[in-house]
Amino acid sequence: MADPALHVKDLQFTHAGGAFALAVPDLRIDAGEHVLLAGGSGRGKSTLLQLVAGLRDPQGGSIEVGGVRMTALEGAARDRARGRRIGMVFQTFNLLHGFTAAENLLAALMFSDVPAPQHEERALGLLKALGIPDPDADVDRLSVGQQQRVAVARALAARPALVLADEPTASLDPAHAAEAMDLIQRACRDAGAALLCTSHDPAMRGRFARVEDIERFARGAAA
Amino acid sequence: MSRTLTDTRIVLRSLQARPLSTWVTVGMVGVSVGLLLVLLGMRTASREAFDRGSGNTHLLVSADPSPLVAVLNGIFYANAPANPIPWAKYQQIRGSFPWLWAIPTQQGDSYRGFPTMATSADFLTKFEPVAGEPWKLREGRLFERPFEIVLGAAAAKGSGLRMGQEVFLTHGSGSSREGGDEHAGHVHTEYPFKVVGILEPSGSAHDRALFVDLESSWILHAFDRREREGNHAKVGPADLVDADRMVTGILLRLPTRPGSDASAAMQQQFDTLRRDTSIVVAQPAQQIQRLFEIVSNVDGLFIGMAVVVLVSSAVSTMLALYNSMAARTRQVAVLRVLGASQGRVFGMVVTESLLIGFGGAALGVVMALVGGIAASAWLRASIGLVIDPALDARSTVIVAGGAVALSALAGMLPAWRAYQVPVADSLRPAA
Numbered sequence: 155m156a157d158p159a160l161h162v163k164d165l166q167f168t169h170a171g172g173a174f175a176l177a178v179p180d181l182r183i184d185a186g187e188h189v190l191l192a193g194g195s196g197r198g199k200s201t202l203l204q205l206v207a208g209l210r211d212p213q214g215g216s217i218e219v220g221g222v223r224m225t226a227l228e229g230a231a232r233d234r235a236r237g238r239r240i241g242m243v244f245q246t247f248n249l250l251h252g253f254t255a256a257e258n259l260l261a262a263l264m265f266s267d268v269p270a271p272q273h274e275e276r277a278l279g280l281l282k283a284l285g286i287p288d289p290d291a292d293v294d295r296l297s298v299g300q301q302q303r304v305a306v307a308r309a310l311a312a313r314p315a316l317v318l319a320d321e322p323t324a325s326l327d328p329a330h331a332a333e334a335m336d337l338i339q340r341a342c343r344d345a346g347a348a349l350l351c352t353s354h355d356p357a358m359r360g361r362f363a364r365v366e367d368i369e370r371f372a373r374g375a376a377a
Numbered sequence: 378m379s380r381t382l383t384d385t386r387i388v389l390r391s392l393q394a395r396p397l398s399t400w401v402t403v404g405m406v407g408v409s410v411g412l413l414l415v416l417l418g419m420r421t422a423s424r425e426a427f428d429r430g431s432g433n434t435h436l437l438v439s440a441d442p443s444p445l446v447a448v449l450n451g452i453f454y455a456n457a458p459a460n461p462i463p464w465a466k467y468q469q470i471r472g473s474f475p476w477l478w479a480i481p482t483q484q485g486d487s488y489r490g491f492p493t494m495a496t497s498a499d500f501l502t503k504f505e506p507v508a509g510e511p512w513k514l515r516e517g518r519l520f521e522r523p524f525e526i527v528l529g530a531a532a533a534k535g536s537g538l539r540m541g542q543e544v545f546l547t548h549g550s551g552s553s554r555e556g557g558d559e560h561a562g563h564v565h566t567e568y569p570f571k572v573v574g575i576l577e578p579s580g581s582a583h584d585r586a587l588f589v590d591l592e593s594s595w596i597l598h599a600f601d602r603r604e605r606e607g608n609h610a611k612v613g614p615a616d617l618v619d620a621d622r623m624v625t626g627i628l629l630r631l632p633t634r635p636g637s638d639a640s641a642a643m644q645q646q647f648d649t650l651r652r653d654t655s656i657v658v659a660q661p662a663q664q665i666q667r668l669f670e671i672v673s674n675v676d677g678l679f680i681g682m683a684v685v686v687l688v689s690s691a692v693s694t695m696l697a698l699y700n701s702m703a704a705r706t707r708q709v710a711v712l713r714v715l716g717a718s719q720g721r722v723f724g725m726v727v728t729e730s731l732l733i734g735f736g737g738a739a740l741g742v743v744m745a746l747v748g749g750i751a752a753s754a755w756l757r758a759s760i761g762l763v764i765d766p767a768l769d770a771r772s773t774v775i776v777a778g779g780a781v782a783l784s785a786l787a788g789m790l791p792a793w794r795a796y797q798v799p800v801a802d803s804l805r806p807a808a
Contacts, residue, residue, distance in 0.1 A: 200805075207714070209801040230718035237716015246806045248711050252394040260382035265716025274380040312716075325806070 157221030159183045159316045159348030160206060165215035165371075167198075167205055174198055175373040176205070178215065181366065185315065188339060188349040190358055193368030199352035202371065203318045206350070207240050208232045220315030237265030241309030241347065243319040243338060247301050249293045255281055255304045256289035259311040266312030280307040284341060299330075306338055310345045317342050319351040328357065335361055384721065387712075388729045395701060399733065402697045405690040406737020410780045411744030413683040417772045418749055420676055422764040424669060427453075430581040431661030433505040435643050438462070438470060438627040438650065444659030445667060450484070451626040452661060453582045454492045457485040457549070462656060464622035470629075470656075474646055477632045478503045481624040483594050486546040486565070491532040493546055494586045495594030501527065504628055506579040516540050517574035523593040523614075526570040530578035531585045543569040546589075546597065565597045567611060595621045687780060694733050695787035698726065702794045709795045710803035723792040730788020731781060738777035742768065 165178035176198045183189050191199050204210045206217055208224045217224045220239045227235055241262075250258050259277035268276055281289045284303040286296075293304055302322075309317050319338055323331035335351075335358065342349040351362070359365050392399045430452045431437075439447040440460035449455040464481075471479040480500050486493040494500070501519050505511045517540050520527050528538055538544060549562030570589060578584050592614060599621040600612045631646065633639040643660065650658040669676075702709075709722055717725075749766035756764050 201801075204801040209714070230720060233713065233716050233718040236714070242714050244804060244806075248707065248714070248804055250708060250711055252390055256380065257382055257390075260380060261387070261712065262715045264382050264384075270381050273382075277380075308715075 156185050157315075158218070159185045159187065159220060160350060161216075161218040162206065163216045163218075165205065165212050165217065167201065167210070167212045169198075169201070176202055176371050177373055178202070178371045181371075183316070183348050183350060186343070186346050186348055187364065188342065188362055189351070190362035190365045191350060191352045191368055192356075192359060192365050193352075193354065193372070195354050197368045197372045199354075199368050200320050202368070203242075203320050203350065203352060206316075207242060207318055208236050234265065237262070238267050238312055239315050241312065241314040241317040243305055243309045243317065243322050245321040245324045247305040249301060249305060249308070251294055253293060254290050255286050255293055255296065255300075255307075258293060258304055258308050262308045262311040268312060277307075277311060280311060283307075283344070284337070299333075302334055303337065306341050310341055310347060313345065314347055316348045316350065319349060321352055321354070323353060323355060323358070331355065331357070384725050385728065388725050388732060391705070391708075391725075391729055392732065398697050398701065402690075402694050402733050403736040403740060405693050406687075406734060406780055406784060407740030407744055409683065409687040409690040410738050410741025410776055411748065412741075413680070413687055413776050414741060414745035414768055414773060415748050415752075416679050416683050417776070418745065418766075418768055419752070419764070420680075421769055421772075422749075422753075422766075424665075426580070426764050427665045427668070428662070429507045429579070430583065431665065432581070433508045433630060434628045434661055435631050435639060436629040436647060436650070437659045437661055438629065438656050439625060439659070440655070441657055444657055445664050447626070447657050447659045448661050448664040449668075451482065451628075451659075454484070454586060457487075457492070458625035461623035461625055462627070463619065464624065465619070466656065467624050467627055470627060470650070473649070475632060477630045478628075479630075480504055480628040481591060482626040482628065483591060483624045485625065486548055486594065486597070488532075488538075488544055488546055488587055489536050491529075491536055492586050493589060493594070494583070495589050495591045497591055500628075501576075501588060503630075506581040506583045510579065512579065513577040515575045515577045517572070519574055520588065520590050521573075523590045523596065524568060524570050525573040525590065525593075527574040527576060527588040528572060529576055529584040529586045529588070532587050533575045535585070538572050540572055540575065542572045544572065545569055546587075548597075548601070565600070567600060568593070568597055591624070592617075595623070598623075687776075687783065690737065690780075691783035691787040694730055694784050695790055698730055698733075698788055698791035699794060702726075702791050705795075706798050706803045709798045710800045713798070713800045714804065719796045722798070723796045726792035726795045727785055727788040730791070731785050734781035734784025734787075737784065738780045741780065742773060742777060745773075 160181065160183040162178045162181040165176065168175040191202065193199055201210065205212050206219065212225065222235050222239060224232060224235060250261055253261065256277050259280060260273055263273040263276060278289055284307045286300060286303055293301055296304065322338060323334050326334055339349065339361065437447055437451050439451055439458055440462050441447040441450055441458050450458045467481050478499050480497055480503065482500065483495040484492060498519060501512050515530065526544065545564050545566050547562055547564050570593070595617050596612050596614065599617050602621065603612060631639050631642050647658055647660060650656065712722060745768055746766070749768065753764045753766040
């Protein structure tokens with residue numbers, strides 16, 4: 155049986171200020187599965203994604219991504235594992251400004267286990283598939299929609315097992331939000347990557363076969 | 378070739394993103410490296426230039442007040458020596474030891490501000506203005522009889538004199554009356570000198586001089602003496618008396634075998650000659666060393682200032698990078714999310730600092746080279762001083778390497794700031 159894209163077991167996390175805590179007894183996302191993590195703002199959705207990405211340290215429990223136990227890794231090894239197994243999409247895209255669209259993908263490929271000779275082909279192929287006409291355009295000259303496509307392409311560049319999308323539609327109107335989610339889900343499906351997407355927008359629930367509510371895991375007052 | 382991104386390319390992009398800050402910082406490092414190299418180069422070059430004038434002379438005898446003044450006057454033409462040495466004293470010294478040569482010199486006259494050196498033919502055939510580099514004629518021949526004149530290269534260029542022209546020397550070392558200086562000494566209009574030769578540049582102070590036969594000079598001054606006595610008749614060699622036969626310096630060289638060290642014998646002769654209180658004896662090399670010791674404090678001050686400028690440029694690099702980190706926190710956080718380790722991000726910032734150091738060092742070396750060539754050309758044209766504009770390889774490596782090392786050190790604090798960027802907090806949407 156294939157390793158799950160994500161397996162969180164007995165995770166314990168208390169925010170430094172004690173404002174809120176997360177307790178995740180068991181959360182499993184299969185390879186290629188798309189899951190919405192729903193819930194109100196400040197309940198810990200982003201924090202859970204950061205824990206999964208290894209950007210925060212939990213007080214207990216384990217997190218496995220694509221069969222690699224992230225919580226057992228430290229420092230550069232954890233950074234390397236994140237670069238190889240996890241793609242991230244942010245609300246504000248967080249592109250590398252001053253770099254071209256292609257370079258944003260090449261930056262992700264730098265830290266992946268994709269062989270260097272394949273980097274260019276991989277980056278250009280993804281950008282073409284996601285409708286970016288000029289891969290050498292500076293990302294600051296692209297439209298907002300194109301920037302989002304570059305962000306999605308970058309998240310998939312390293313052939314990750316899991317894509318974490320943190321409120322990717324929070325700043326968009328409903329029409330554009332639907333368009334953006336179409337893009338993310340289609341791209342992940344095409345790449346065979348699992349998707350864990352957070353959103354406080356109830357309209358998003360209908361797009362996912364599986365919805366997990368953060369309230370299941372949240373402990374304490376809202377942050 | 379397929380496109381890939383490397384750490385260095387990311388660093389270059391970061392530098393390109395801040396062109397003004399980058400170029401100003403590189404420029405500051407460049408100016409400080411260039412300044413330090415020029416100062417070090419000029420120190421070495423000026424020392425070499427001073428070393429050139431004394432050539433293959435072992436000892437210099439004069440009646441000047443001190444050995445240093447004797448060298449400055451007799452070799453670098455600082456002033457005309459005021460006190461003469463009788464010809465009999467010259468003969469006594471020449472006969473006191475089997476010198477390889479003992480060349481009499483007399484200074485005091487000039488032409489358009491260029492000093493005249495009255496001497497024997499040995500000055501142009503045996504004395505080498507730069508050890509191992511004898512005089513070379515560019516045009517004509519050496520003087521063979523009285524009232525023939527041979528021009529140093531800078532004197533020829535500066536005076537505009539050409540072969541075959543006749544000139545009148547001026548008594549004294551200032552500008553001649555022909556040049557409009559009323560305070561200069563009188564012009565020896567009774568005795569024209571004919572230009573018979575022009576020398577190649579030697580890279581020494583002698584290039585500014587005009588060389589004439591010693592007897593010519595004695596005749597000029599014998600004529601002056603007789604005029605003061607009311608006798609206006611022209612003077613010939615037969616009219617010279619002992620009071621006319623004066624010299625102002627004697628260049629001495631001991632006999633040496635190739636590869637042998639003459640210092641012990643030289644010291645012995647030096648001590649012997651010093652017992653004569655009517656003369657001053659100088660070892661030119663020793664006096665030049667003393668001159669540099671005197672000015673070494675000022676020299677050290679300049680070098681110290683240049684080092685301070687270099688350190689200041691490193692501090693500027695550090696501040697420029699450190700301040701830029703505030704605006705680049707998100708970029709660092711993105712790189713971390715993509716898989717860059719803290720160490721790799723630290724290395725990128727230090728590399729950025731190193732590249733600024735490399736760029737500045739390269740710019741500084743170019744500036745020093747161009748500045749050195751310009752200064753060398755100006756010194757050669759204006760005072761005939763030949764300074765090698767080439768940079769000393771050791772100094773260049775030390776200064777450029779030091780600048781790069783300082784830049785790398787300056788990058789440590791900003792790199793530490795990048796190392797500590799809180800990734801999760803830095804990726805939040807701006808409020």
